[in-house]
Amino acid sequence: MDDRSLLDSIRHLIGEDETADDCAGFDLSDGRILVSSTDMLHETTDFPKGMTEFEKGWMSAAVTLSDIASCGAQPIQLLVAVGLDDPARLVPFMEGAVACAESVGAKVAGGDIDSHTELTVVTTGFGIVERSCCCRRTGASPGDLVCITGTPGLAMAALEGDERYRKNLLTPVPQVKAGQKIARAKASSMMDISDGLAISLYDMAQASGVGFVLDSKNFNLPDVCSGSAREYYLYGGGDFGLLFCIPPACLSALDTDYTVIGTVVSEKGVWCDGDPVEKRGYAHSW
Ligand SMILES: Nc1ncnc2c1ncn2[C@@H]1O[C@H](COP(=O)(O)OP(=O)(O)O)[C@@H](O)[C@H]1O
Ligand SMILES: Cc1ncc(C[n+]2csc(CCOP(=O)(O)OP(=O)(O)O)c2C)c(N)n1
Ligand SMILES: [Mg+2]
Ligand SMILES: [Mg+2]
Ligand SMILES: [Mg+2]
Known part of the structure; x- marks a missing residue:
C-alpha cells in the first residue's frame, strides 16, 4: 500500500x-x-x-x-x-x-x-x-499544450551519485517567480513535479478529467553519467519544477523558461509516442 x-x-x-x-x-x-x-x-x-x-x-x-x-x-x-x-x-x-x-x-x-x-x-x-491567477490541478482542456519548467531527473541522478546535481537534490529552489508568471500568462492548470513527472501527469490528468499525449522528441532529458536519462526524467522525484497546461495562444506572453512536452486530449490516460506511460513515481509505502 x-x-x-x-x-x-x-x-x-x-x-x-x-x-x-x-x-x-x-x-x-x-x-x-x-x-x-x-x-x-x-x-x-x-x-x-x-x-x-x-x-x-x-x-x-x-x-x-x-x-x-x-x-x-x-x-x-x-x-x-x-x-x-x-x-x-x-x-x-x-x-x-x-x-x-x-x-x-x-x-x-x-x-x-x-x-x-x-x-x-x-x-x-x-x-x-x-x-x-490561482492555478489548480483542475482546468486543463483538450488542445492545451503540456509544459514543464526545469529538467526532471537531476535530483534522481544526484541520488544515484552524480555530484554535479547535488544542489538540485539537497537544496531545491521553489519556483515562485516562474509560478507567478505562468499563472499570469493564463495557464489552465499547474502543479509541482515533486513526486516525478509521470505520476504528476497522472495526478493532473485525473484532477482535470483529461489525458496527455507526449512526444519524446521534445523531452529535455538530463545529461547523466550512469543510469537511464529517460527513467530519471519520467520517474525520478525531488526536482520541484512545475508542470502546467496552457492554451497555445497564451504561450507567447510567457516570459520564463519552459519545455513543451505534449498536448492535452479528451481521452483519459497518459501516452508517450503512442504507448501508455507507466503510472509510478516517488511514494511512501507500507
Ligand atoms: N492526512 C490527510 N488528510 C487530508 N488530506 C490529505 C492528507 N494527506 C494528504 N492530503 C491531501 O491530498 C492531496 C495530495 O497530497 P500530496 O500527495 O501530499 O501532495 P503534494 O505531493 O503536492 O505534497 C493534497 O490536497 C493534500 O492536502
Ligand atoms: C530517498 C529520497 N529520495 C528522493 C528524494 C528527493 N525528494 C525530496 S522531497 C521528495 C518528494 C516529496 O515531496 P512532496 O511532494 O512535497 O511530499 P509528499 O507530500 O508527496 O510526500 C523527493 C522525492 C529524497 N529527498 N530522498
Ligand atoms: Mg505538490
Ligand atoms: Mg504533500
Ligand atoms: Mg507529493
Whole structure:
C-alpha cells in the first residue's frame, strides 16, 4: 500500500477537491485566495545520507513552498515543527529553513519543538494569490499544450551519485517567480513535479478529467553519467519544477523558461509516442 491509495480511503471524509491539489484554498472575499499546504519529512525516508542540518532545513521548507508556488501564489508565512533526537541539531536546521523561506520572500513565523527518536519535520506554508491567477490541478482542456519548467531527473541522478546535481537534490529552489508568471500568462492548470513527472501527469490528468499525449522528441532529458536519462526524467522525484497546461495562444506572453512536452486530449490516460506511460513515481509505502 502506498500513500496515494491510502489517501483514497479518506477522500469521502475530507472531500474530492480538498484531496486533489497541492494546496488548500480559502477565498478571502476580497478578490484574493489564501493557499496553504503542509508536508512531513523524516530522517530515514526523506533525507539522503550525508546531508547537512542546514540542507535538511532548506529541503523541509522547499517542499511546502514549492506547493504554494505551484498555485501561482506568493508564499508569506511558514511554520516549522521539528521532532529532534538531538537538540544541537535545531539551530543549523532552522538556519536552512529560514534561508529557504527568505529566498522566496516568505517568513518563518512559528513552529513547534518536540523530542523524537528520529528527526521528523512538518512544514506548513501560507501564500496569497489573486483569484483570477490561482492555478489548480483542475482546468486543463483538450488542445492545451503540456509544459514543464526545469529538467526532471537531476535530483534522481544526484541520488544515484552524480555530484554535479547535488544542489538540485539537497537544496531545491521553489519556483515562485516562474509560478507567478505562468499563472499570469493564463495557464489552465499547474502543479509541482515533486513526486516525478509521470505520476504528476497522472495526478493532473485525473484532477482535470483529461489525458496527455507526449512526444519524446521534445523531452529535455538530463545529461547523466550512469543510469537511464529517460527513467530519471519520467520517474525520478525531488526536482520541484512545475508542470502546467496552457492554451497555445497564451504561450507567447510567457516570459520564463519552459519545455513543451505534449498536448492535452479528451481521452483519459497518459501516452508517450503512442504507448501508455507507466503510472509510478516517488511514494511512501507500507
Ligand atoms: N492526512 C490527510 N488528510 C487530508 N488530506 C490529505 C492528507 N494527506 C494528504 N492530503 C491531501 O491530498 C492531496 C495530495 O497530497 P500530496 O500527495 O501530499 O501532495 P503534494 O505531493 O503536492 O505534497 C493534497 O490536497 C493534500 O492536502
Ligand atoms: C530517498 C529520497 N529520495 C528522493 C528524494 C528527493 N525528494 C525530496 S522531497 C521528495 C518528494 C516529496 O515531496 P512532496 O511532494 O512535497 O511530499 P509528499 O507530500 O508527496 O510526500 C523527493 C522525492 C529524497 N529527498 N530522498
Ligand atoms: Mg505538490
Ligand atoms: Mg504533500
Ligand atoms: Mg507529493
